[in-house]
Amino acid sequence: MRSIGHFIGGKEVKGTSGRTADVFEPMTGDVQAKVALASKAEVRAAVENAKAAQGEWAATNPQRRARVMMRFVELVQRDYDKLAELLAREHGKTVPDAKGDIQRGLEVAEFACGIPHLMKGEYTEGAGPGIDIYSMRQPLGVVAGITPFNFPAMIPMWKFAPAIACGNAFILKPSERDPGVPMKLAELMIEAGLPAGILNVVNGDKEAVDAILDDPDVKAIGFVGSTPIAQYIYERAAQTGKRCQCFGGAKNHAIIMPDADMDQAVDALIGAGYGSAGERCMAVSVAVPVGKTTADRLMDKLIPRVESLKIGTSVDPSADYGPLVTREAVEKVKSYIDIGVKEGATLAVDGRGFKMQGYENGFYLGGSLFDNVTKDMRIYKEEIFGPVLSVVRAKDYHEALALPSDHDYGNGVAIFTRDGDAARDFAAKVNVGMVGVNVPIPVPIAYYTFGGWKKSGFGDLNQHGPDAVRFYTKTKTVTSRWPSGVKDGAEFSIPTMK
Numbered sequence: 001m002r003s004i005g006h007f008i009g010g011k012e013v014k015g016t017s018g019r020t021a022d023v024f025e026p027m028t029g030d031v032q033a034k035v036a037l038a039s040k041a042e043v044r045a046a047v048e049n050a051k052a053a054q055g056e057w058a059a060t061n062p063q064r065r066a067r068v069m070m071r072f073v074e075l076v077q078r079d080y081d082k083l084a085e086l087l088a089r090e091h092g093k094t095v096p097d098a099k100g101d102i103q104r105g106l107e108v109a110e111f112a113c114g115i116p117h118l119m120k121g122e123y124t125e126g127a128g129p130g131i132d133i134y135s136m137r138q139p140l141g142v143v144a145g146i147t148p149f150n151f152p153a154m155i156p157m158w159k160f161a162p163a164i165a166c167g168n169a170f171i172l173k174p175s176e177r178d179p180g181v182p183m184k185l186a187e188l189m190i191e192a193g194l195p196a197g198i199l200n201v202v203n204g205d206k207e208a209v210d211a212i213l214d215d216p217d218v219k220a221i222g223f224v225g226s227t228p229i230a231q232y233i234y235e236r237a238a239q240t241g242k243r244c245q246c247f248g249g250a251k252n253h254a255i256i257m258p259d260a261d262m263d264q265a266v267d268a269l270i271g272a273g274y275g276s277a278g279e280r281c282m283a284v285s286v287a288v289p290v291g292k293t294t295a296d297r298l299m300d301k302l303i304p305r306v307e308s309l310k311i312g313t314s315v316d317p318s319a320d321y322g323p324l325v326t327r328e329a330v331e332k333v334k335s336y337i338d339i340g341v342k343e344g345a346t347l348a349v350d351g352r353g354f355k356m357q358g359y360e361n362g363f364y365l366g367g368s369l370f371d372n373v374t375k376d377m378r379i380y381k382e383e384i385f386g387p388v389l390s391v392v393r394a395k396d397y398h399e400a401l402a403l404p405s406d407h408d409y410g411n412g413v414a415i416f417t418r419d420g421d422a423a424r425d426f427a428a429k430v431n432v433g434m435v436g437v438n439v440p441i442p443v444p445i446a447y448y449t450f451g452g453w454k455k456s457g458f459g460d461l462n463q464h465g466p467d468a469v470r471f472y473t474k475t476k477t478v479t480s481r482w483p484s485g486v487k488d489g490a491e492f493s494i495p496t497m498k
Contacts, residue, residue, distance in 0.1 A: 002033035004179050006042060006203055007186040009049045010196025016042060021176045021205070026092030026323035027313040029361030033090075035179050038204035043171070043211035046200040050142045050169035051217050053197030058139045058167035062116040069113045069165050071192035076106055079188065083181055087153055088314035090178035092323040092363060093276045095315055098153075102181075105157030107446040108464045112165035118469045119166065131481045137473040139167035140219040140243065144212045146233065147182070148225045149175035149325050150279045156182050158450075159222045160199055162468035164189075172201045173212060177325055179203045213237055220244065220472065222463070224281070226383075227409075227455045234458035245459035245471060247452060249383040250281045250411035253404040254440060255426065256289040256298055257397070257417035264438065265416040266301045270320075272414075272440035273389040274309055274367050277321045279329075281456075282412050282434075282441045285384060286373075287391045288400045295393045299348065299371055306349040306389070309367045313359060323356075323363040324386060330363050333386030337368050340379040340390070346371040351387060375403065383409070397422065405431035411452030414440050433457065 004023065005014045015036020023033035038046075057065070076083065080102060087098040112118075121135040145159030152174060160170045174182035179201075186201045202208055212218055213236045220243035223233045227248030237244035254272070256265050272284040287302075289295035312319025324330050334352050341347055351366025365387055373380050373390040380390055394400035404413045414436035415426045423437045433453040436442030444450055444465070451462030461467040 001031070004033055004035040004183060004203060006036060006038060006046065007183055007199070007201035008042075008046045009200070010190050012183065012187075015203075023090060023177065023179065024326060024363075025089055026325055026363045027089070027315070027359055029327065029359075029363060033180070035176050035203050037176065038202040038208040038211070040207065040211040043202050043204070043208050044215065046171050046202050047142055047215050047217050049197040050171060050200055053195050054139070054141055054167075054169035057169065057195055057198050060167070062119055062165075062167075065165055065167065066113045066115050068189075068193045069109055069115070069161060072189055072194075073106055073109050073113070075188045075192055076102065076109075076185070079184070083153065083184060085315065086184065087178070087181045088322070090180050091149065091152060092314055092325050093279075094312070094319050094322050095317065097276050097321070101151050102153045104443070105151075105154035105161075108158045108468075109161040111446040111464065112161040115162075115165040115469075118466070119473065121475075127479075128481075130484050131479060133477065133479050135475055135477045137166070137469070138476055139473055141168060142171065142217050143168045143220040143472060144171040144173065144218050144222070146173045146209055146212065146221065146223045146225070147175065149177040150276070150281070151224075152178045152181045153185065155224050156185060158464050158468075162464065163472045164194070164198060166469060166472040168472055169198045170200070171212060171218065172199065173204060173208050174201065176203055176205060209233070210236075213242075214240065216240070218242065222471070223247065230458055231455075243471065245457075245461055245463065247281070247457050247463065248455055249409055250283075250452060250456050251286060251380070251383055251407055251409040252282060252284050252412040253286040253288050253407070253414070254284045255394075255400045255404075255413070255415040256287060256294055257415065257419065257422060258291050258294045259418045260294075260416035261418065262297055262301060266298070266305060268414070268416065268438075268440035269302065269389065270305050270309070274306070274321055274387045277324050277365065278387040279324060279385055280441075282443055284414065284440055285389060286380065286403070287389060288394050288403055289391065290394050290397055290400050292393070295391065299391065302369060302389075302391075303348055306367045306369045311354060311356065311364055311366060313356075313362075321387065324365055325363065327363050329386070330365050333365055333384055333388060336379055336382070336384045336386070337388060340370050340373070340377065343377045343379065345373045345377060345379060345390070381408070401426060401430060405429070408455045409452070410454035411456040412436065412442050414438075414442060
């Protein structure tokens with residue numbers, strides 16, 4: 001059985017805490033590895049390594065830092081298939097889905113290759129008599145990322161690629177459920193030429209998280225996970241003066257207008273609602289058809305599609321989705337389906353009884369579909385994080401617009417329509433951070449920023465794109481004047497440009 005330790009000082013090291021966690025293979029239910037859970041002392045060792053290495057790395061010119069990132073991109077592409085299979089076997093998502101996970105992370109690493117341009121400051125000559133003003137961006141020092149199980153390649157790369165390119169050292173605390181790929185990414189960064197200590201991986205649970213939060217040398221923290229933990233990390237980080245960005249849960253709506261291409265909308269709902277077994281923070285979990293006729297048409301097409309979903313192993317190339325990440329995740333989703341039935345929603349398709357032949361101990365769950373869900377139900381208000389789609393019928397456009405706008409979560413939303421005026425009005429007015437127009441999962445490309453509103457996001461800056469550079473750097477502004485032989489005497493009032 002594999003033993004997974006930590007990655008500190010440029011190499012994998014064994015855990016010393018004496019505590020471990022099981023890493024399962026979701027498609028079989030078997031334990032495939034033991035991962036070490038870091039103690040406070042082990043986190044501190046990683047931070048000390050990072051702190052010792054960071055100064056020289058920050059002094060390395062941005063173009064040389066970019067070359068390391070370029071080489072890293074090449075190495076990940078070289079090992080693409082191996083990484084995807086490892087990811088699929090630890091997480092449960094299918095291999096094609098795992099490749100998408102890796103690719104979306106790589107695109108942020110590619111963006112970080114432009115760091116020589118992205119870190120350029122501003123310059124004004126002659127801002128006053130003989131005065132020039134310029135600004136520069138400088139790294140923060142040691143920063144950290146606490147990342148979730150559902151994207152074990154993408155989100156770590158979203159965090160560490162821009163942070164390291166900016167000249168910081170990085171402490172990564174990935175999910176203990178699927179730590180294999182984050183460890184491999186750290187190895188590839190070293191192979192790409194990154195100095196030892198600049199990227200450290202500490203595997204662990206709450207003890208490791210709290211050690212990162214409390215460490216005085218960690219200057220900034222990025223987190224992705226559930227809303228309660230996002231809020232906890234944000235508040236605790238703020239108490240110690242750390243810069244923090246935390247992204248939490250979601251309840252993403254898809255509005256289906258009467259004029260929508262219904263086949264396109266159904267395809268979108270099936271892929272975005274059930275892909276990766278619904279274990280995505282950008283999964284569509286609520287469909288909102290506008291008007292009874294639209295709702296009836298939608299249900300007529302949705303029901304047979306959900307019933308015919310092909311659930312398979314993570315390595316089955318023909319599977320629509322694979323198992324969930326743990327047995328506990330399966331039971332949690334089933335409990336929400338039970339709640340929905342008790343609350344009076346119509347369970348049009350029930351996936352609770354699904355069994356995978358030959359893999360009866362795997363963490364599988366069939367697709368479920370609810371109709372006649374109302375906004376006071378728990379299955380509408382809370383994040384389920386599984387292959388469950390709820391249909392909330394809206395009388396008109398204004399009611400449909402209000403549903404995502406008034407919801408506690410505000411990660412992503414989509415509208416399906418042929419009406420450009422309706423789409424434009426919706427995009428302008430909806431109270432949600434990311435909007436798709438005939439696009440079901442509106443995750444922005446790498447050179448824009450990703451971030452939700454309300455209880456989906458805590459902090460002022462988003463992930464990747466220009467906000468990542470702003471988050472991982474601090475701005476220094478210099479006002480300079482060189483003696484020109486003119487002596488004006490002492491000035492006792494505040495300098496102005498009048």
